[in-house]
Structure formats: structure tokens, C-alpha cells
Amino acid sequence: MAHPETHTMTHRAVVIGTGFGFITHVRALEEAGIKVEAIVGRDPAKTRDRAERAGIPHALTCVDEALALPGVDIVTIATPPHTHAELAIKACEAGKHVMCEKPFAANVAEAERMLDAATKAGVVHAMGAEFRFQAAQAVAARAVQDGLIGEPKLASFVMMMPVLADPSAEVPPWWSDAGEGGGWLGAYASHLIDQTRSMLGEWSGLSASLGLLSNHAWTAEDSFTIHFKTSRGCSGIMQSSAAAFGTPVGLTRVSGAAGTVEIVGENVILTDVSGSRLLEIPAELANAAPKPPPDMELLTTAYDSFHSMGIDIDPFAKLFRSMVDQIEGRASQGPAVATFADGVALQRIIDAIRRSSQAASWEHL
Numbered sequence: 001m002a003h004p005e006t007h008t009m010t011h012r013a014v015v016i017g018t019g020f021g022f023i024t025h026v027r028a029l030e031e032a033g034i035k036v037e038a039i040v041g042r043d044p045a046k047t048r049d050r051a052e053r054a055g056i057p058h059a060l061t062c063v064d065e066a067l068a069l070p071g072v073d074i075v076t077i078a079t080p081p082h083t084h085a086e087l088a089i090k091a092c093e094a095g096k097h098v099m100c101e102k103p104f105a106a107n108v109a110e111a112e113r114m115l116d117a118a119t120k121a122g123v124v125h126a127m128g129a130e131f132r133f134q135a136a137q138a139v140a141a142r143a144v145q146d147g148l149i150g151e152p153k154l155a156s157f158v159m160m161m162p163v164l165a166d167p168s169a170e171v172p173p174w175w176s177d178a179g180e181g182g183g184w185l186g187a188y189a190s191h192l193i194d195q196t197r198s199m200l201g202e203w204s205g206l207s208a209s210l211g212l213l214s215n216h217a218w219t220a221e222d223s224f225t226i227h228f229k230t231s232r233g234c235s236g237i238m239q240s241s242a243a244a245f246g247t248p249v250g251l252t253r254v255s256g257a258a259g260t261v262e263i264v265g266e267n268v269i270l271t272d273v274s275g276s277r278l279l280e281i282p283a284e285l286a287n288a289a290p291k292p293p294p295d296m297e298l299l300t301t302a303y304d305s306f307h308s309m310g311i312d313i314d315p316f317a318k319l320f321r322s323m324v325d326q327i328e329g330r331a332s333q334g335p336a337v338a339t340f341a342d343g344v345a346l347q348r349i350i351d352a353i354r355r356s357s358q359a360a361s362w363e364h365l
Contacts, residue, residue, distance in 0.1 A: 011324055012037040014066040016087055017078030019172065020101070022050045023293055023307050025076045028316035031291075032324065034074060038066045053295055063087060067094040074323070077101055078128075080174035081181035085110035088340075092117040092125070097327055099319070101128040102194070103186030103350065104343035111347035115340040124326045126319060127346070129194040129338035133315035138285045138335050139268045140252065141199040143261045148270055150258030152200050155236035157192050158251040163305065164222055164243040167215045170301035176218040183220030184242050185210060185350060192238050193349050194338055196228070199254070203349055204231045205364045210357040214243035226353060284333040288314040 011034045015021045018041035026036050038058035041047035051059035060066045067075070067090070075091040077084055081103040091098045098118065104127055105111040118125035131137050144152055163169060174180035175187055197203070206228040210221035223241035230236070234254075252263040259272030261279075268279040291310040293299065299308050318334065325332040352363040 011035070011074055011327070012069075012071045013074040013076060014038045014040060014069065014072050014096075015076050015078065016040045016063060016066070017076075017101075018043070018047050018050050019078065020307065021076065021078030022054070023298070024312055024316060025078055025099075026054050026056070027291065027293070027310075028313050029074075029076070029320055031313060031317035032320035034320055034324065037069055037072050040066045050298075063090060067091060067096065073097060073327070074099070074320075080172070081186060082106040082174070082179070085114055088114045089117040092121040092123055095121060095123065097124040097323060098340075099126040099128060099323060100340070100343065102190040102343070102346065103181055104190070104340075104347050106181040108344065108347045108351050111340070111344040115344050118340045124323055125340040126323055127194075127338040127340065127343040128316075128319075129191065129198075129342065130312055130315040130319050131191050131195065132198060132335040132338060133287075133318040134311075135281050135285050135287045136263045136266050136268050137195060137252075139279050139281055140254070140261050140263055141195075141335070142285075143268065143270060143279060144199050144254055144256075148259060149254065149261055149272070150256035151232065152230075152234045152254050152256045154255045155196065155200060155234055156251055156253045157196070157236070157238045157240075158249060159188065159240040160244040160246065160249040161242055162245050162248065164214050164216065165245050169216075176216065176220055178220040183210070183218075184222045184240065185220075185224050185353060188240055188242070189224055189226065189238060189353070190346055190350065192240075193346055194342065196230070196236060196238075197342070197345060198335070198338075200234050200236070201230050201232045202345070203228050203365050205229050205362055206349070206352060206356060207360075207362045208353040208356040209360075210354070212243075213241050216243075224353075224357075285335075288317075290314075 013029050013034050015025045039051050039056050040060045048059040075096045075098050077087050077100040088100045174182035208226040211223045213223045222243040226238040228236050261270050291313045322332040322337045356363045
């Protein structure tokens, strides 16, 4: 992986989105050696305030104006998912390299249009699957891909947390509105789906149940249970709720005939016939220390608490450095960047999950 000191701010970026885009993208881009030239938001005063806090030259409300700025060659998109397609296509058609957040789009048809625009423009395109670059996930994926457990046959991914159990907990509007492509499925399951695809291969089918555990007046889910199978014969379960009272629970575990690999906190443990051992994290997969936001007073909602520790800054910086490597024609070490093609595959699965939950059916992929 290229190091930040190897870049000298020769690339300039526009960040679209003043929430997560400001809290995480701006800092990770700078960490990767990419100069943030402008931030784009809907609220002029908020956008101007955040640009001033970060020393960003331009605070804009017009995307076209941002794309026309001299020297800008990278665009990141951190807006509600139902807005991604229009923004990403416009950026691609302007010849910009694009990193678009997940949930990738409102539906698979939009995702396919985004991939088509990026392919036609010949630009580097990436989806915000930054957890591919989180050390424990990267080491576990490598262990499975290297055959340390044999062919993966059984996988479990569980996350229970009480952050939205409080009826007064605030989240972005797109989280609560099914019409905006949100919910806990888009916010969290999208990460798990990308993790399984990069670790275990493509899905062949699934069944799912989406539900609302909290007392929030949501039209989208805050909990899900998903059973999936891969084309290689692995059977898996994903279950998570952002509104479950009780002690937080996290489980990531994949088993094959030769062993089991599991993530426990920041550690990856391999267990086989010889016993259990901690897998080392090689230098190219290690993460720098978390970097909490300097303006903690801006973190006021339950959603903001997810980003209060800054654990995603280094994974995102690695993602952006890998994009720069692609732009400049260099090979990168470490995990592959998720592309718009991965975004299409992700959206196809998310659409199938919603159909399965509604019809109580098995969906073949």
C-alpha cells in the first residue's frame, strides 16, 4: 500500500455531503495526500461553516459548479442513497474518478446505470466498502482465501446493539425511510454482504426477514435476519439489530472442514486440529490508531456516535490511496477496492432481500 508521504497533493477532490462526508471523507482524503478543494451541501450556512472548520477553499451548493473547479479529478459522494445515481453519473460524465458510498443506489437499475456511466467514461470508480481495509477483516479474509480452514462451509455474522433502542435516538432521515433506500439493511447489512462476497464468493440464493424492533415510527427496518448460500457451497446467517436492548454482541466466524477463523475484537483467531492461535497482522494490513473528529461538538445524534472514535479514517485513507494508485497506474498491496461492479452485485442482493422479506420466499440469484 502506498504511504501518504509518497503523494504530494497532486490530486484534488470534491466531497458531496456535509454529514459523513465532512466527518470522515474530508479527513481520510487529506490523510491519503489528496487535497479537498470543495465541499458541497444543501444548506449554505452549514456547508460554509464546515468548510471553514476544515480549511476547505470552496463551500458550494451546486454540484456543477464544484465539478468545474480547476484541478479537481476525484469526487466522493456521501449523500442519501436515493441521490447517488444522479450525482455519480454526473461526476463520471464530467471525467472525474468517483468514490460513492453504500448503500450504493436505490435499486439495481440505478446501480447498473452508474456502472455503465463509469465504464463509458473510463474513470476509476469505487464503492465505500472501507471495512475491506480494516485489519481484522482483511486478515480473516486472507486466511479463508489462503485455504487455512479448507473450503468454507458455514458462516455466522451477528451484531446486536442498543443504540436505537431509545425512542429519542436520532438518525439521518434516509435510515428511517424505505422510500430513500435506507434502513439498517442498507446502513449495516451492505457492509456484511460485501464482506461475504469478497471473502466467500458470490451468493447463489437467500431468504430474509426484515423487521422493526424499536418503537420508532419508521417505514424502514432496524433489524434483519438473512440466510444465504454461496455458489461455492457455503451456508451463512446474518442477524443484526441496531435497536436490541442488552449487552452488545458481535460475532464473525467462518468454518470449513480444516478449521475455523473468527474475529474477536481486533484479533483474528484460527482454530484447527492443532489448537487455537492468533493470526499475525502483516504490516500492509495493519491500521493506524483511530483519529476521533477534532470538532466533537458536531456529533450530536445517535448516528454520529458511530463515527465518534474515528476508527474508519485509516481504512478510508487506504481506500483513497488505492484509488490514486489506480489513477497513476501503480499496483496496490492489500485488499482490492470495491468497484461500481461490486455496487451492482450488492444492490442486486439487497433488492432480493427486500423481495424475500415481503414474499417470505427463497430468492435465487
